[in-house]
Amino acid sequence: MKINRTIEEINGKIKAGKAVVFTAEEIIAVVREKGVEEAARTVDVVTTGTFGPMCSSGAFLNVGHSKPRIKLNEVTLNGVEAYSGIAAVDLYIGATALPKNDPANRNYPGDFSYGGGHVIEDLVAGKEVHLEAKAYGTDCYPRKKYETLFRLDEINEATLYNPRNAYQNYNVAVNLGQKTIYTYMGILKPNLGNANYSSAGQLSPLFNDPLLKTIGIGTRIFLGGGIGYVAWHGTQHNPSVERLENGNPKYPAATLALIGDLKQMQPRWLRGLSYLGYGATLQVGLGVPIPILSEEIMGYCAVSDADLQAPIVDYCGAYPNRESDNLGHVSYAELRSGTITVQGKQLPTASLSSYAGAREIAATLKAWIGKGSFSLTAPSAGLPSVEAGIKFKPMPDRDPEGQEG
Amino acid sequence: MIKQKIVLRFPPHVVEQPVIYHLIKDYNLMVNILRADINPRKEGRLMMELSGEDADYRRAVQWLKKQELKIINLEQQISWSEERCTHCGACTVICPTGALNFERPGMTVRFEEDKCIICELCLRACPARAMEALAENANGR
Numbered sequence: 001m002k003i004n005r006t007i008e009e010i011n012g013k014i015k016a017g018k019a020v021v022f023t024a025e026e027i028i029a030v031v032r033e034k035g036v037e038e039a040a041r042t043v044d045v046v047t048t049g050t051f052g053p054m055c056s057s058g059a060f061l062n063v064g065h066s067k068p069r070i071k072l073n074e075v076t077l078n079g080v081e082a083y084s085g086i087a088a089v090d091l092y093i094g095a096t097a098l099p100k101n102d103p104a105n106r107n108y109p110g111d112f113s114y115g116g117g118h119v120i121e122d123l124v125a126g127k128e129v130h131l132e133a134k135a136y137g138t139d140c141y142p143r144k145k146y147e148t149l150f151r152l153d154e155i156n157e158a159t160l161y162n163p164r165n166a167y168q169n170y171n172v173a174v175n176l177g178q179k180t181i182y183t184y185m186g187i188l189k190p191n192l193g194n195a196n197y198s199s200a201g202q203l204s205p206l207f208n209d210p211l212l213k214t215i216g217i218g219t220r221i222f223l224g225g226g227i228g229y230v231a232w233h234g235t236q237h238n239p240s241v242e243r244l245e246n247g248n249p250k251y252p253a254a255t256l257a258l259i260g261d262l263k264q265m266q267p268r269w270l271r272g273l274s275y276l277g278y279g280a281t282l283q284v285g286l287g288v289p290i291p292i293l294s295e296e297i298m299g300y301c302a303v304s305d306a307d308l309q310a311p312i313v314d315y316c317g318a319y320p321n322r323e324s325d326n327l328g329h330v331s332y333a334e335l336r337s338g339t340i341t342v343q344g345k346q347l348p349t350a351s352l353s354s355y356a357g358a359r360e361i362a363a364t365l366k367a368w369i370g371k372g373s374f375s376l377t378a379p380s381a382g383l384p385s386v387e388a389g390i391k392f393k394p395m396p397d398r399d400p401e402g403q404e405g
Numbered sequence: 406m407i408k409q410k411i412v413l414r415f416p417p418h419v420v421e422q423p424v425i426y427h428l429i430k431d432y433n434l435m436v437n438i439l440r441a442d443i444n445p446r447k448e449g450r451l452m453m454e455l456s457g458e459d460a461d462y463r464r465a466v467q468w469l470k471k472q473e474l475k476i477i478n479l480e481q482q483i484s485w486s487e488e489r490c491t492h493c494g495a496c497t498v499i500c501p502t503g504a505l506n507f508e509r510p511g512m513t514v515r516f517e518e519d520k521c522i523i524c525e526l527c528l529r530a531c532p533a534r535a536m537e538a539l540a541e542n543a544n545g546r
Contacts, residue, residue: 084515111529194498194499224470273532274529276530283532338507348498349498350496355492356511359512
């Protein structure tokens, strides 16, 4: 029998407190025991989660108008540079922004102990943030300097807007070189000393909807401990990569742009991070509910770590030089076991994305749906998937002085 | 029998004393040196594991204190903030002794203090900065 369920039906059950919800981890055993058809008949929603470093994150702030007014130009928040190239008192604080005088990698490997991600965490934690601003002064915005302290609840708007989150699959980073390297994938010891990966695997949102059949623009999600929405497909969205038979990509593929009101989020799920020798960033907690509209969707949600493959990439040579060769694939089950084999050598693995965090997010979202405080939304438009034929482009390389391209 | 990891801090005027010799010869202790250094101010730091009879160990500690050496129990040197830890696991492949490791299948990070040798590699390897070196003299005994 074909299962056909609508979002409206699911929401009706959520409202009545009768929705059957499992996390993407729990559902694996359910499907194994009952089969896809029976599971699809009984289960309404599967919740996913991920809690990893996501550099393409940040927040738009409107800090209100001073008296007399100022058109903010050079702005720092706790010393960290914010982008002010929009309206007078609108700002964007990016996760990887650094203090103006940060020594960065001059003292290699640099500490990057405080950056934009930490400013966002401090704001969400309700701490006072120090704003310093300069301006050139205009007839309508005469002030040239301003300095104040403010807290999140004292400003007009604070909107988390992350251009790229929730990567569908990611590289496993190793180091084939002779010395330790410091990367956005963590510290990589020489001669294949360790392997770092960054995905929640079977719990990860886009591994449970590999072809984007349910997730679209306007999908309501767990974001940073509060409510958020899918705004768009993320930057570097690349659904066209080679896929496994189960629909899941063998390489980093789809991404999501996410949006939500920062004021209702929690510092627990938006954490400033310092990557030694690389920079500052933000660890973002997010979870997406997958409505079980059909057996097909149920089948996707039943995916387990053993069925998901990540490419192994050398971050000493291949990655920095943008060479496409990789060192083979490995399953997330092997990665999570703690040891993988690369070029005949056994190496210990570590994750940068917190599996425990992902599990907790999926469980939290499940609890929200279970008690009726979170309902599902039908997307107002789909996201480009495999059939869109997106081609992933490198940076153009033309000599501006040259006569011809 | 006692087995205890300690840190000895030497003020400049005793840094040249053969302390280990006395611990072995006069107090019959087994000494396993984990790390030793002298800073530019000529203050020395010695991390080691001592084992031997309880009475010998107690007498040795008294003697060390008389030499104006500061003794700090090793496990108190590094602290793990469970609240800051996001359980990513970046530290687990950096920690040389496995003191920081993953509890499977729960995939939560745990810190087993007795395995820590205060190499301090975790301090900067932790992206969430959940590992802290305690103020050096705060827990001196």
